[in-house]
Amino acid sequence: MRILFLILVFLHALIHLLGFIKGFGLKEVKELSLPISKPMGFLWLMAAGVLLLYAISYLSQWKYSWLIGLLAVVLSQVLIVIFWKDAKFATLPNLLILLVSLMAWGQYQFSRMVEKETAALLQTSQAPSTEVIQEKDLEELPEPVKNWLRQSGMLGKPRIHIAKVIQEAEMQLKPDQNWMSAQAIQYSTLDSPGFIWSVEVKMNGFLSFRGRDKYEEGKGQMLIKLNSLIPIVNEQGEKLDEGTLQRFLGEMVWFPSFALSPYLRWETLSDSSAKATLSYGEIEGSGIFEFNSKGEVTKFSALRYQGNKPDAQRKEWIMDIEDYETFEGIQVPSKVHSTWKDPNQSWTWLKLQVKEIRYNQNALN
Template sequence: MKRIWPVLAVTSLGVYGAYRKYKDVTRLIKPTWPEVRHAGEVEEARAAHLPKPIANWLETIGAVGQEQVMGIYVKQVGWMKTKPDQEEWTESTAEQYSFVEPPSFYWKARMKIDGLFVTGSDSFRDGRAGMRIRFAGLVPINRAIPDGKRDESALQRFLMEMVWLPGLAFSPYVRFFNSSERFVEAEMSYNGSTANVTFEFDELGRMKRARAMRYKDIGEEAKRLPCIAEVHEWQTMDGIEMPRRIDITWIIDGKPFAWYKFTVEQASFNPRVPDAW
């Protein structure tokens, strides 16, 4: 019996050491959140230097003459499917903070799967993506380790969400090209990753649809797939028109897979992230 204790002690130390190493690696994923960097009013002359559809969009939604939206908080009520063959939608609630500078977002959701509550978070900060899933909000199911494909996909998502971050149009990390009356392409390069998104505008000049080639999964076999965000309803907040209902769809093997549909129930501009986050 006495001989077993040294073995158990060494084994325990090894397990603890591996756990601490894992914590050190994944700790980098959870960011500390910035204060909003106020950038003053959106001036018409400055907006006029942007591609025509972007300038028209800022004018149409009422952003010109208002303080730049450099950050946003949204509360979402939505429905998800994790697999294309899933028949039932899973109801979820989510909250998200996003910031133009430094480019970052943090989204956390709560849903009920097979009668059990699962919480998840998705984040992007300093060019790094993070993801965490917990059962009952306590027991970790999955905790993502940094990965280049995940970082790129998170940046793609961030750029696609320019629709509720108008201040991103003026970011030094973003450039526009191939502009036409109803379309414009955008490229964003940040901390080693590059995102490319095509924005489509409706007849009123509102940003209707965003399309990007994103990694849905990671690993050696992962490939970029078309990802589409489409706005179906709008609402006005503090004088600026913002999306209210959005669908997110992946195109897999040529077939659309609508995996997330949500409605923005609450929103505020240029918020401060609570310490609890």
């Protein structure tokens, strides 16, 4: 689709050159019946140049390409109105360029919002210390949690204060829908529990949506915009606060040193499972971690609100861990499936692949 759009813009720019050619008398242009003066011919040339500049900026995915696109549309459309009899059909390409430019503007605005929110979140984190995790730090933990921290490679490593997780995923918004591909980046802070998760999901060649989940100061928020422009979800509230806290709790598998957080209480359930309760702000949430014989986390489950509506009910939310990789010397889950489960249905809605994790100072680079 990008190639077809670029071809359209290029041809649209070439057509504008006809006004320049006629205005300067370089060649007879039978398609244009109205007289064109040299100043007007120069404006047609300028419009063609701006359109070509827009095509180049769009191809290079420059973040300000939308601005050039809007300028090109305004200049072109003014000329089309002046020479409406000859040029009216060129309005159609301008409408398409306008639409694409508005979507690019929406992406720019959405990205700026995420960047500002991420910067504000990261400021709440303490400067990374040189203190490393030692065996004595594990004394108060349940035995399976101790084994997890040992096998993960966390011993001898500095505590994690900030993490950046780069993800690819397949998602379903409803159980019967087709799977959609997604790319996401998440920044998490552990001193003051919080995260910013931004995702872009391709629905088809024309439609996509940008999403941002946020957990900060004990409050959760979910924002989704169609093509980065049209809000379709903008949720916050107590149920979302609790659900987002439980999500943060489950995602501790990507930063194992959080198991030592003063905000956590642990309870041994068996030789291979432990219950964690996270208390932060005015909200408390719990979940159960299950471990295999090697000490790896294999599953996290919690009774979590599915949604934020007044009638939303707690359902079993499960993170099944399918595979592991090592990032910066720490072994963490790299492939995770998330499932909502109730007596009537089991719906796996997310298949997540972790591509990279960076910790502490590396997360900021």
